Amino acid sequence: MLGKLDWSAIPFDQPIPLIAGAVVLVGILAVLAWVVVKGHLPYLWHEWITSVDHKRIGVMYILLASVMLLRGGSDAIMMRIQQAVAYQSQGYLPPEHYNQIFSAHGTIMIFFVAMPFVIGLMNLIVPLQLGVRDVAFPTLNSVGFWLTATGALLVNLSLVIGEFARTGWLAFPPLSELSYSPGVGVDYYAWSLQISGIGTLVAGINLVTTVLKLRTKGMNYLRMPMFCWTTLASNLLIVAAFPILTATLAMLLLDRYLGFHFFTNEAGGNVMMFMNLIWAWGHPEVYILVLPAFGIFSEVVSTFSGKALFGYRSMVLATMAICVISFMVWLHHFFTMGAGPDVNAIFGIASMIIAIPTGVKIYNWLFTMYGGRIRFETPMLWSIGFMVTFIIGGLTGVLVAVPPADFILHNSMFLVAHFHNVIIGGVLFGAFAGFEYWFPKAFGFRLNDRWGKLAFWFTFLGFYVTFIPLYVAGMLGMTRRMQHYDVAAWRPWMLVAAVGMAVLTIGVICQIVQLVVSIRNREALRDRTGDPWDGRSLEWATSSPPPVFNFAFNPDVRGEDAYWDLKTHAKQQSLGHDAPEYHDIEMPRNSPTGFVCAFFATVMGFALIWHIWWMVILGGIGAFATFVVFAWRDHDEYVIPAEEVAAIDRVNLEERRSLVSMAGTV
Amino acid sequence: MSMTATAGRAHADPHHIGLVIGHPGPAPKRIVTAYGFWVFLLSDIVMFSCFFAAYAVLADQTAGGPKGSEIFEQRNVAIETVCLLLSSFTCGMASIAADVRNRFWFYLGMAVTCLLGLIFLVIEFREFADLVARGYGPSRSAFLTSFFSLVGCHGLHVSAGILWLLTMMAQVFAKGFRADVLRRMMCFALFWHALDIVWVGVFSVVYLLGSGV
Numbered sequence: 104m105l106g107k108l109d110w111s112a113i114p115f116d117q118p119i120p121l122i123a124g125a126v127v128l129v130g131i132l133a134v135l136a137w138v139v140v141k142g143h144l145p146y147l148w149h150e151w152i153t154s155v156d157h158k159r160i161g162v163m164y165i166l167l168a169s170v171m172l173l174r175g176g177s178d179a180i181m182m183r184i185q186q187a188v189a190y191q192s193q194g195y196l197p198p199e200h201y202n203q204i205f206s207a208h209g210t211i212m213i214f215f216v217a218m219p220f221v222i223g224l225m226n227l228i229v230p231l232q233l234g235v236r237d238v239a240f241p242t243l244n245s246v247g248f249w250l251t252a253t254g255a256l257l258v259n260l261s262l263v264i265g266e267f268a269r270t271g272w273l274a275f276p277p278l279s280e281l282s283y284s285p286g287v288g289v290d291y292y293a294w295s296l297q298i299s300g301i302g303t304l305v306a307g308i309n310l311v312t313t314v315l316k317l318r319t320k321g322m323n324y325l326r327m328p329m330f331c332w333t334t335l336a337s338n339l340l341i342v343a344a345f346p347i348l349t350a351t352l353a354m355l356l357l358d359r360y361l362g363f364h365f366f367t368n369e370a371g372g373n374v375m376m377f378m379n380l381i382w383a384w385g386h387p388e389v390y391i392l393v394l395p396a397f398g399i400f401s402e403v404v405s406t407f408s409g410k411a412l413f414g415y416r417s418m419v420l421a422t423m424a425i426c427v428i429s430f431m432v433w434l435h436h437f438f439t440m441g442a443g444p445d446v447n448a449i450f451g452i453a454s455m456i457i458a459i460p461t462g463v464k465i466y467n468w469l470f471t472m473y474g475g476r477i478r479f480e481t482p483m484l485w486s487i488g489f490m491v492t493f494i495i496g497g498l499t500g501v502l503v504a505v506p507p508a509d510f511i512l513h514n515s516m517f518l519v520a521h522f523h524n525v526i527i528g529g530v531l532f533g534a535f536a537g538f539e540y541w542f543p544k545a546f547g548f549r550l551n552d553r554w555g556k557l558a559f560w561f562t563f564l565g566f567y568v569t570f571i572p573l574y575v576a577g578m579l580g581m582t583r584r585m586q587h588y589d590v591a592a593w594r595p596w597m598l599v600a601a602v603g604m605a606v607l608t609i610g611v612i613c614q615i616v617q618l619v620v621s622i623r624n625r626e627a628l629r630d631r632t633g634d635p636w637d638g639r640s641l642e643w644a645t646s647s648p649p650p651v652f653n654f655a656f657n658p659d660v661r662g663e664d665a666y667w668d669l670k671t672h673a674k675q676q677s678l679g680h681d682a683p684e685y686h687d688i689e690m691p692r693n694s695p696t697g698f699v700c701a702f703f704a705t706v707m708g709f710a711l712i713w714h715i716w717w718m719v720i721l722g723g724i725g726a727f728a729t730f731v732v733f734a735w736r737d738h739d740e741y742v743i744p745a746e747e748v749a750a751i752d753r754v755n756l757e758e759r760r761s762l763v764s765m766a767g768t769v
Numbered sequence: 770m771s772m773t774a775t776a777g778r779a780h781a782d783p784h785h786i787g788l789v790i791g792h793p794g795p796a797p798k799r800i801v802t803a804y805g806f807w808v809f810l811l812s813d814i815v816m817f818s819c820f821f822a823a824y825a826v827l828a829d830q831t832a833g834g835p836k837g838s839e840i841f842e843q844r845n846v847a848i849e850t851v852c853l854l855l856s857s858f859t860c861g862m863a864s865i866a867a868d869v870r871n872r873f874w875f876y877l878g879m880a881v882t883c884l885l886g887l888i889f890l891v892i893e894f895r896e897f898a899d900l901v902a903r904g905y906g907p908s909r910s911a912f913l914t915s916f917f918s919l920v921g922c923h924g925l926h927v928s929a930g931i932l933w934l935l936t937m938m939a940q941v942f943a944k945g946f947r948a949d950v951l952r953r954m955m956c957f958a959l960f961w962h963a964l965d966i967v968w969v970g971v972f973s974v975v976y977l978l979g980s981g982v
C-alpha cells in the first residue's frame with residue numbers, strides 16, 4: 104500500500120534532523136495559521152500563488168532562494184563545526200549523517216539558492232529593461248516557478264521522512280547505484296532535480312523567447328542593457344544544457360528502478376559516461392549562474408559611476424564567447440581519470456581561454472569606474488567586493504586547469520576553496536548586489552543603508568576568513584569531504600575557517616535585520632520617483648512598484664542607456680508635455696495551473712521515491728488532467744480600460760516631472 | 770497581450786535620423802509561440818542526443834548477450850518507418866486543412882495520422898515484448914539498455930503526441946478554428962515532424978548501422 108514507506112523512515116533516533124524538522128514544521132504551521140486566521144488566504148491566492156505577473160513570480164523565486172539559503176547555510180555551519188572538532192575524534196555527527204549534509208548542502212546551494220535567485224532577478228527585471236509588458240509565456244512562467252518549489256520541498260522532506268543522498272551533489276555512480284545506495288536518498292536527489300530541472304528549462308525557454316522576440320520598439324540588439332545580454336546567454340545555456348541533466352538523471356533512475364545498465368559495474372555499463380554527461384551539463388551550469396551576475400555588476404557599476412558602460416560591444420562579445428566556450432571544457436573536471444596527456448592538455452588550454460573574456464569584463468568594469476563619479480552605495484560595495492574576490496577565484500581556476508597541478512589539487516580542499524570563491528564571490532555577491540539594487544523597484548522603498556553596508560563587510564571578511572584557510576589546507580594535502588582526520592597541521596586552519604563561518608553568519612543576520620528594519624521604516628524609505636539611483640535603463644522609467652502592465656506605452660528606444668537618453672532629452676524639452684492618448688491594455692489572467700501542476704508533481708515525486716505505485720498513477724492522471732484543462736483554456740486575457748491606465752500613469756508622470764525638474768537644478 | 774507601440778513621450782533625436790532602422794517592437798503572438806516552441810524542440814533534441822551518445826558508447830557492450838544484428842527485424846522497421854513518414858505527410862495535410870478552415874479534411878488528416886501513429890506504436894511494442902520474452906530485456910546488457918531507452922524514449926514521445934493529437938481534434942470540434950487553437954495546432958505539427966526527424970536518426974544509427982555488423 105505505501106511502498107517502501109513505514110515508520111522506520113522517520114529518524115526517531117536522530118534528534119538533530121527531527122528537532123530541526125519539527126521546528127520548521129511548527130514554523131510553517133504557525134505561518135499558515137496566521138495567514139488563515141488573519142484572512143490573508145484569498146489575498147495570497149489571488150495576488151501571489153496564481154499570479155502570472157513576471158514581477159511577482161520573480162519575487163517568489165527570490166523568496167524561495169532566500170529561505171533555502173538559510174537551510175543550506177545551516178548545513179554549512181554544521182559541516183564547519185564538525186571539521187573544527189573532528190580532529191582525532193568522531194566529532195559530533197555520525198558519518199552517514201555528515202555525508203547527507205554535504206550532499207544536501209551542495210544540491211541546495213546550486214539548485215535551490217543560486218538558480219532561483221538569478222532566475223528570479225531575470226524574471227523581475229528583464230521585461231522591464233526590454234520595455235515590454237510581460238515575458239513570452241506568462242502562465243508557463245508560473246509553472247516553472249512552482250516546479251522549482253516542488254523540488255525544494257522534496258529535498259526538505261527528506262530531512263524528516265527517509266534520508267538524503269550521501270553521494271555528493273552530483274551523485275556519481277557507481278556509488279549512487281542501487282547496490283551501493285539502496286536507500287531512498289538518491290531517489291530524493293534525482294526526482295527533486297528532475298522536477299525542478301523541468302521548471303528551469305521552462306524558465307529558460309521563456310526568457311530566451313522574451314529577449315529575442317519581445318523587445319520594445321527601437322530596442323536593437325546593440326541597445327539592450329548588459330543584463331539582458333547576459334540573461335540571453337545564460338538562458339541559451341539553460342536550454343542547451345539542462346536537457347543533458349534530464350537525460351543523465353533519467354538514465355540513473357532507469358538503472359535504479361528497472362535494473363538498466365547505463366552506469367553499473369556489471370553488464371557493460373560505463374561510469375565514465377556519467378562523468379562526461381554530468382559535466383557536459385555541469386560546467387555550463389556554473390556559467391548559467393555567473394553570467395547573470397556579470398550582467399548585474401555591469402548595470403550596477405555603470406549606474407553608480409554615472410557613466411555608460413565602458414566597451415559595451417566588447418562586453419557583448421565577451422559574454423557570447425563565454426557562452427560558447429563554456430560548453431567545450433567539461434573534461435577539466437576529470438583530468439585525473441586517465442584520458443591521457445593530449446586530451447588533458449587540450450581541455451586545459453581551452454579552460455584557460457575562458458579567463459580572457461572574463462578578464463575583458465573586469466577591465467571594462469574598471470574603466471567604467473575610472474573617471475566616473477562613484478557612489479559607494481551598498482550594491483556598488485558588493486560589486487567591488489566581487490571584483491576583488493572573483494579575480495582570486497579565477498586565478499585559482501586557471502591553476503587547477505593546469506593538468507599536472509590538478510593531479511595534486513583535485514578533490515582537495517583547494518578545489519573546495521576555488522569553487523566557493525567563484526560561486527560566493529561571483530554568484531552570491533551578484534545576487535545580493537541585484538537584490539539591493541532592484542529592491543526599490545520591486546517594492547517601492549529602499550533598503551536600509553547602514554545595515555546593508557554592515558552585511559556587506561561581515562560577509563566579505565567572513566568569506567576570506569572562511570575560505571583562504573581552505574586553500575592552505577588543500578595545499579597541505581587535506582582532501583575534501585573529510586568526516587574526521589588525524590593530521591595536526593590541518594587543525595588550526597579548520598578552526599580559523601569555523602570562525603570565518605561565524606563572521607559570515609553575522610553577515611547573513613545583518614541582511615535579515617536590514618530587511619526587517621527597512622520594512623518597518625518603509626514610509627521614510629519610500630521612493631516615489633521610481634528612479635532612486637538615477638538609473639540608466641528602462642526599468643527605472645516606470646513607477647515603483649510598476650503597475651501590472653509595466654508601461655502605459657511601450658517606450659520607443661533611440662540608443663543605448665534608453666532611460667538615460669529619455670531623461671536628458673526631457674530635461675531639455677520638459678518631459679511629456681503633450682498629453683498622451685491612452686489605449687486599453689490586454690493582460691494575461693491569473694491562473695492556478697502552475698500551482699496545481701506542482702501539487703501533482705509533488706505527489707508523483709513523493710510516490711516515485713517511495714515506490715507507491717497507485718499514487719504515482721493518481722498523480723500522473725492529475726497532471727494529464729491539468730494539461731488538458733490548460734490546453735482547453737479559452738479566455739486567458741483581460742482588459743484594463745484606457746481610463747484606468749491613464750489614471751495610473753498620470754501619477755507616475757507627475758512624480759517623474761518633479762524628478763526631472765529637480766535634476767535640472769543640480 | 771497585444772502591444773501597441775506608440776511613441777508617446779520620446780522625441781525625435783536629430784542625431785539618429787536616417788540612421789539604422791530600429792527594431793519594430795514585440796513580435797506578434799503567433800511568431801512568439803512558434804519561436805518558443807522551436808526552442809523547446811531544440812532542447813528536446815539535445816536530450817535525444819544524450820541517448821544517442823549513450824547508445825554509441827554502449828552499442829558494443831553486449832555482455833555475452835545478443836548483438837544488434839541478431840535481434841533487429843528489417844521488415845518491421847521498414848513498416849514502422851513508412852508509417853511514421855506517411856503520418857508526417859497526413860499531419861501536414863491536416864495543418865493545411867486547418868489553415869483553410871476545412872473541417873472534413875482536418876479530421877480526416879488527423880485521424881489517419883493517429884492511426885499511423887498507433888500502428889507504429891503497436892509494432893514497436895510487439896518488438897519490445899518479443900525481446901523481453903526471449904530474455905533480451907533492457908537489463909540483459911548495456912547494449913540492450915541503451916537500445917530500449919533510445920527507441921523507447923522516441924516511442925514515449927509518439928504516445929504523448931497521440932494524446933495531444935486527440936485533444937487537438939477535440940478542441941477543433943468544440944471551438945472551431947480559433948486563432949489560439951490554430952496556434953496550438955501549429956505547435957503540435959512542429960512536434961510531430963520533429964519526431965519524424967528523430968526517427969530518421971534512430972532508424973539510421975540503430976537499425977541500419979546496427980544490423981550491418
Ligand code: HEM
Pocket residue numbers: 389390392393435436437454455457458461497498500501502503504505509512513514518521522525526529530
Ligand atoms: C577562469 C575560469 C575558471 C576556470 C579555469 C575553472 C577551472 C576549474 C577546474 C579545472 C575545476 C576542476 C578541478 C578538479 O576537479 O580538480 C573546477 C571546478 C569547479 N569550478 Fe571552476 N573554473 C573557472 C570558473 C568557475 C566559475 C565561474 C564557477 C562558478 C560560478 C566555477 C565553479 C566550479 C565548481 C562548482 C567546481 C567544482 C565541481 C566539483 O567537483 O564539485 N568555476 N574549475
Ligand SMILES: [Cu+2]
Pocket residue numbers: 385386432433435436
Ligand atoms: Cu568546469
